[in-house]
Amino acid sequence: MTNTIRAEVITIGDEILFGQITDTNTAWLGTELTNIGVRVVRKTSVGDQADAILQSLHEAHERADIIIITGGLGPTKDDITKKILCTYFGVGMVRNETALALVTGFFEKRGRAMTDLNRSQADLPANAVYMQNDWGTAPGMWFEYAKADEPKRVYVSLPGVPFEMKHLMTNRILPRLTQHFETPIIKHKMIRTVGIGESFLAERIEAWEDGLPAHIKLAYLPSFGGVKLRLTATGDDNTLLDRELAEQVDKVMPLITKSVYGFDGDELETVIGQLLRDKGVGGKPLTLGVAESCTGGYVSAQITKVPGASAYFWGSVVSYSNSVKEKVLGVKPETLQQFGAVSEETIREMAEGVRTALGTDVGIATSGIAGPDGGTPDKPVGTIWIACATSQRTTTRLLKLGQYRDQNIQLTTNYLLNMLREELLNEL
Numbered sequence: 001m002t003n004t005i006r007a008e009v010i011t012i013g014d015e016i017l018f019g020q021i022t023d024t025n026t027a028w029l030g031t032e033l034t035n036i037g038v039r040v041v042r043k044t045s046v047g048d049q050a051d052a053i054l055q056s057l058h059e060a061h062e063r064a065d066i067i068i069i070t071g072g073l074g075p076t077k078d079d080i081t082k083k084i085l086c087t088y089f090g091v092g093m094v095r096n097e098t099a100l101a102l103v104t105g106f107f108e109k110r111g112r113a114m115t116d117l118n119r120s121q122a123d124l125p126a127n128a129v130y131m132q133n134d135w136g137t138a139p140g141m142w143f144e145y146a147k148a149d150e151p152k153r154v155y156v157s158l159p160g161v162p163f164e165m166k167h168l169m170t171n172r173i174l175p176r177l178t179q180h181f182e183t184p185i186i187k188h189k190m191i192r193t194v195g196i197g198e199s200f201l202a203e204r205i206e207a208w209e210d211g212l213p214a215h216i217k218l219a220y221l222p223s224f225g226g227v228k229l230r231l232t233a234t235g236d237d238n239t240l241l242d243r244e245l246a247e248q249v250d251k252v253m254p255l256i257t258k259s260v261y262g263f264d265g266d267e268l269e270t271v272i273g274q275l276l277r278d279k280g281v282g283g284k285p286l287t288l289g290v291a292e293s294c295t296g297g298y299v300s301a302q303i304t305k306v307p308g309a310s311a312y313f314w315g316s317v318v319s320y321s322n323s324v325k326e327k328v329l330g331v332k333p334e335t336l337q338q339f340g341a342v343s344e345e346t347i348r349e350m351a352e353g354v355r356t357a358l359g360t361d362v363g364i365a366t367s368g369i370a371g372p373d374g375g376t377p378d379k380p381v382g383t384i385w386i387a388c389a390t391s392q393r394t395t396t397r398l399l400k401l402g403q404y405r406d407q408n409i410q411l412t413t414n415y416l417l418n419m420l421r422e423e424l425l426n427e428l
Contacts, residue, residue, distance in 0.1 A: 006065050007041065008063055008069070009025075009026050009040060010045075010060060014048050017046075026043045041063055050083075066203050067155045091127050094125075096139070129141065129142055135164045140156070142155075142156055148154070185241060186232065189230070190228055191260060192226065192229075194225055197227070198220050203228050217233075218232075219232065231248060246273070263402065275424040287358040287361045288314065291365040292364075293319055293330060293367040296409070315352075325350060330349065346367055364388045383401075385397070386412065399415055
């Protein structure tokens, strides 16, 4: 098998460590490097301190064949990456005429005056191979560097601005890396589950997991309301790896079929949209209406994330007040008085009421105490009812969740969408 090529990503900037911006670059880089057979062994974030950056570079050199650096390439004094790279490689700074022409054209095209600081964007470490940035003035740079008699490492320095970094990586760096290194093939297969905890899932598939071949690894990726099972296979034969991954999926599926809603890039709301289309009659999808109380529109927002959702999603009623539940959804006043808004009786009438009010094939509903306030001894925070009404029956479920509002809203949405998925599969 081809030797594993290892990469480390170093993101530079105090703003990342201070939490002032979210680092999305490393996640994207990890995916793209994996796609060309490069294994990311570490991701490091470091502030705008010269000593810390130098230490990170020295440490990465010992671990990785490829070191990718993002950030710190602007023209201001706090952008020190190029100077640090000069120190690290023991070289001086030189002006790159190609880069200067690009920076000059960038400002001329926009009718803006160029300062000496802007011109300094064309100053690069002497050993850098210039990688043209088509969408900005910060340069991309490629270095090959070895200590003593060891094989050379590849260093890549990229802008921190995500769209500039991605463009440079896609069009300049990834093609060059695939030519420079002979990499193994790394293939992923994702099995997406919902409504089952990580530990329960692990117990159920333990024997299958223990029997996986050495070159296929399993990872558990838990999230709100579900767990993704990621199978990663490494080898030299793309077709063989695809077949082996498919065989492993076939082996595990009988153990977890009821909990699996999709694979790879499938999202729960996308799967539901397809089911509504598939279960329709005469080329027309089944239609859906939503009644929300404690989720405040979040369920509807998830459903309408899917392009083309208007074909089956007819609308929603966010019924925070009891008067809206009564006047719009048709919940009986005596139901609310006797059982309260957070009750099986009320949620049943909400789901059936929105189905009637909007004239849809299916109605789903939420009502509960999302928190952090509003709980009682009988109905503490996290007490939530969900329901799904079809022409055949109405299904209800009581959720007993935690104290955190955002988590309760997200979990309720996932549980409700999964209830809808199960009803579409079983009843329609």
